Amino acid sequence: MTEIIAPTHPFDSAIDLTPAEDGVFAGHTSAAFANMVGPFGGITAATLLRAVQQHPDRLGDPLSLTVNYAGPVAEGAFEITARATRTNRTTQHWSLELTQAGVLTTTATAVFGIRRETWESTESEMPRVPAPDAVEPSPFPEFIAWARNYDMRFVEGAVPNEDSGENPDSTSTLWVRPTPARSLDYPALAALADVFFPRVFLRRGRYMPAGTVSLTVYFHGNPEALATQADEPLLGTARTGRFGNGYFDQSAELWGRDGALLATSHQLVYFKD
Template sequence: MVQPIRSHADSADGSEADSAQQSGAHLFDQALALAQVNTTDHRAAYEGQVHPAFKNINDPYGGWSAALLARAILNACDSELELVSLTTDYLSVPSGGRLQIDVDCDRSGRGTEFWRAVLTGRADTSPANRAIAILARRRDTLEWTEGSPPDVPSPEDCQTIDLPMAWSRVIEIRPTVDLPMSINRDTNFSAWVRFTPGRELDSIALVALADTPMPRLFQVIGRPEPVATVSMTVYLHATSADYAAVGDDYLLVDTRGARGGRGFYDQHATIWSRDGRLLVSTQQIVWYRTTQ
């Protein structure tokens, strides 16, 4: 028997946003709606749907896909566990709108658990996305932070950019210096981001926001070309105090690359709060075919 966990959203137009506002659910949370199909000890299955508000150019926004997998894992695990890291592999584009997510726990210890989730389209015979997650019962230990956020203008002094992807109407992006496709062999780039309308920050939101940086290739050649994230890892450093302090404020995403060649390049980013708290570090490996 299918048990609804959250209400589903039906479209990405203005009426949908009005409906979300009336129900009290943010559009992002509606897009992560899951229905429980089956559950046993340390194993669960859910059904979801590709949401039009989180479409990229030709496929779902990778940050949404990763967040959906994280949501399924957190639904299945003990509520005391926190997400420490999530690695999402993008094997293919899921077919159709309906999705199935199968979640399993590979190992459960006293303080740390290892989970995996596989996303399959209704008409697919093989996985479209897969994720492995580390979860833990966090405890107080020695803390430190290496590095610091770049010195950039405040978000109020930066312009919002309009992008053609549907998800950019749900996530606001304000570059701090050059526009995303300014030709520059140094691919360092930073931008302020947040959900619009505002949404309180949590680990699921951080996973989605980790995929907001424009592809490094665009910085190198100054134009859009076909690219595809093959794998993305998100390390979550934020504490409950950090989430409370940030609320729904802007976050600074500082992005850089190291090297590209022979069809792949890397991408690294850190996400900072306005007051300089390091919340996330993340990395990707990205496929491309541009030759010049």
């Protein structure tokens, strides 16, 4: 009998953690998810969420996650410390820190909880766009490693190139799907919440130093809603409210093909023009 071992998906390799002592997890950066400086912020967010999921005291599923990118994560090993700060009947609050050789690079808080059936209503409207197959993939520049893990098909607001001028609107809308394909779960959704390149690139029509300072993700989809998506593309849309004084906000929505609003996310981004 031949045992068939499926190769680990690169995303799962990147967020893989080894539980050490109580609440401490050992991880390692993944070259496949490198950004220009340090790892893709989305993979750091996913890894922090994964730490809570793996914690033996964990209650329920992710409701919200805030990640503060305090300093650059260097290539190599890191440690995540996850601490349940308060456990209620149906919700649980977590504080997390990511360190490298004792130096803090990232802090986070997360709320997990048990969802129940209630009245529901999606008030935001899913953008009306062509089906994913009707949109051409538009690759990121080759030097951004992490983006090669996603098939991105921009309906509007693609990554600027040398011929792009300024754009009056900061909105990008795209179909996005992990490549190779992978079923949707909460860590994947957390990473996708950060898949939108900095809006200032789009407005100014060029690259410049920019990095997320703080990212918040609200998880609207329950586990069934996520499972329903399987490995289908999600529709993402992101825009900025205000740029100024070296910072801007960026808000995003992630929709399933079935019209389910799976996550909303917000971030504050540093830029240097």
